Amino acid sequence: MREALSHDYSSVQAMLDKIEHGHLHLAVFGRVSTGKSSLLNALIGEKRFAASPLHGETRLSEMEAWKEEEAGGVFLIDTPGLDEAGGEQREAMAKEVTGRADLVIFVVDGDITESELAALKTLLAQGRPVLLALNKSDLFTSEQRDRLLTVLRERTDGLLSPDHIIAVAADPRPQVVVEIDEAGNETTTERPVPPDVDALKLRLWDILDAEGKTLAALNASLFAADLSDQVGQRILEARKEIGERLVRTYCVAKGIAVAFNPLPVADLFAAAAIDVGMVVHLSRVYDLPLSRKEAGSLTRVIVAEAAALMGTVWAVHLVSSALKAGTVGLSTVVTAGAQGAIAYYSTYVVGQVAGRYLAQGKSWGDGGPKLVVKQILDSLDRDTVLADAKREIQAKLGLR
Ligand SMILES: Nc1nc2c(ncn2[C@@H]2O[C@H](COP(=O)(O)OP(=O)(O)OP(=O)(O)O)[C@@H](O)[C@H]2O)c(=O)[nH]1
Ligand SMILES: [Mg+2]
Structure with missing residues (x-):
């Protein structure tokens, strides 16, 4: 009886250890300037990775030391943008990234190119789950966005399940507000628009759940924020x-x-x-x-x-x-x-x-x-x- 009880206790202990010390590695991958660094920042709600309009912000020279940041037990791996050229290097990078990550988010900002598709196949061949994020969706009308999603789903047919392709806005352009006062003076102000990554988080949670990795994800800071939304509800249910x-x-x-x-x-x-x-x-x-x-x-x-x-x-x-x-x-x-x-x-x-x-x-x-x-x-x-x-x-x- 004592053994049976101590067995129960140790399984509870193991569960808690996983919640507290379980590690998750999450990587982004994709062409230059699609918003990979911005997406990681949006997921954890902190500006940890340098993002800029300059192409190649996350430099290829950083390849040996990809930027990896820990945020409450989750390790986020930022990778340099892929060039259209350099097929061999791309292959090598794709292999290395899946070697390190539990899950890869492939980031695109429009239709997927042939070379991107090739990279996606290499990632998938390593047997890690891959999500395809259509970023910058704030730049599209909802019809354009839906059409793009359909095209992406067609192009990846047989590779990715359609619900693994999700529209996000990691760093949407601010909203421009024009106000006219009584005297007829126009003033324009910019109102910041918050990132839209909730659907991606929900899908991430589902995948981790299916892989039995939710315990490790539970206290990860990308799921800890904002308990009022839909994601928070799922986390709370798990708890x-x-x-x-x-x-x-x-x-x-x-x-x-x-x-x-x-x-x-x-x-x-x-x-x-x-x-x-x-x-x-x-x-x-x-x-x-x-x-x-x-x-x-x-x-x-x-x-x-x-x-x-x-x-x-x-x-x-x-x-x-x-x-x-x-x-x-x-x-x-x-x-x-x-x-x-x-x-x-x-x-x-x-x-x-x-x-x-x-x-x-x-x-x-x-x-x-x-x-x-x-x-x-x-x-x-x-x-x-x-x-x-x-x-x-x-x-x-x-x-x-
Ligand atoms: N409109 C819009 N712009 C975005 C969005 N996400 C990122 N950007 C912009 O896209 C540019 C590139 O973003 P980064 O996050 O640096 O892109 P990256 O993929 O990390 O780029 P490299 O590291 O150079 O490959 C920046 O100017 C961002 O502000 C988005 O959701 N909407
Ligand atoms: Mg970057």
Whole structure:
């Protein structure tokens, strides 16, 4: 049983390690001046790579040392623009880039040329996923853009799946606003237009998901920004799913620890330590790390609110603790099982409430902790959770 539990713990640990230290390498590739450097900047929301209207901004001389920047566990690789000439060098570059990257974004700013198509084939031949980004889409009308996308999809038919071809605007031209005041004076101002790379990010996430690389991507800064958009929603769902798995692992561990701990006082003690450990881990899943002390205070707040709201269950817990202390033999086993299930339930509640608090960006919302705890308790079917608890604990014990 101990081994089975420690196995669960180490798989949780491995999951967290991947979230924290998992590395992802993402490269851009394409003709000169299509906006490769700009696209990387747009993805991470920071100007890390030099971009300019001059052709060949990212120089060929940098080829040996391609510019690589780390941004929260994701490594972005900027490459010099391809020339129309130089087929051999292009081949070599394409091979090298796929050797280093988990995923390549091929950037074009119009129809794809024969030499670009050749380079794309070389990239694909290395077996790495490739996305084709049609950049500078702000320079086209929506009809032109759609027509270009269709042409690109036709030309890459059989090479790329149509949904791997996406229109973006890494660095759109500012909007020119002309204002005329009462006196008839004209003033023109330029209003910056934000980059449009969300569709690309969504597709990136899908590919990483399909490759089993979402854990490594979870805290990568290109997915961490702006939780209000569609991408953020997907990331949040992934966090919730992982959080749920983590909470269940802790619930079983606590159920068993409590069921087998001979001293009721120690039961409650061990129980609290397990809950706090769970909250610390959960906070890392949400990339909002809490110290043990902070996790301890959070757990205390939740337990206090929950205890106030579900007095009877806690009473049962305590009664059962008392029973266990005062009797020996068979009754210990019987009450221990029930107690374990209740311990599981209480940890489940703590996990759900802490998860909600973290998912809301470390906030209780307007109703405070009381309302969140109440909503969680109302949403949980106690009998189902208790039945899950018994089944999962028994399954674990059966492994002995
Ligand atoms: N209108 C428009 N211009 C863009 C967009 N993205 C990039 N540009 C411009 O295109 C020019 C080239 O951008 P870079 O990011 O330097 O292109 P690059 O592919 O890295 O160029 P090299 O490193 O020289 O191969 C710059 O002037 C950018 O401002 C876009 O979405 N719309
Ligand atoms: Mg560049």
